[in-house]
């Protein structure tokens with residue numbers, strides 16, 4: 001079967017990556033979260049992006065608890081976002 005929805009840069013991947021932050025922030029509906037989870041199970045590039053983001057957040061939360069200014073968090077997010085587009 002020619003199922004190539006895993007193709008790099010597929011619409012579904014773009015959607016998942018665009019919603020990754022909302023997903024991690026718990027801002028999505030259950031239905032959307034479920035959809036993203038299913039995609040991550042099935043798509044290693046997106047899973048890697050997700051794990052990277054998760055680790056980064058944990059690291060920031062653990063090591064710099066309460067000491068990370070919001071601007072820095074935004075900056076880091078922007079850097080990741082830029083890297084992803086290259």
Ligand SMILES: [Zn+2]
Nearest residue numbers: 012013043046
């Ligand atoms: Zn994907």
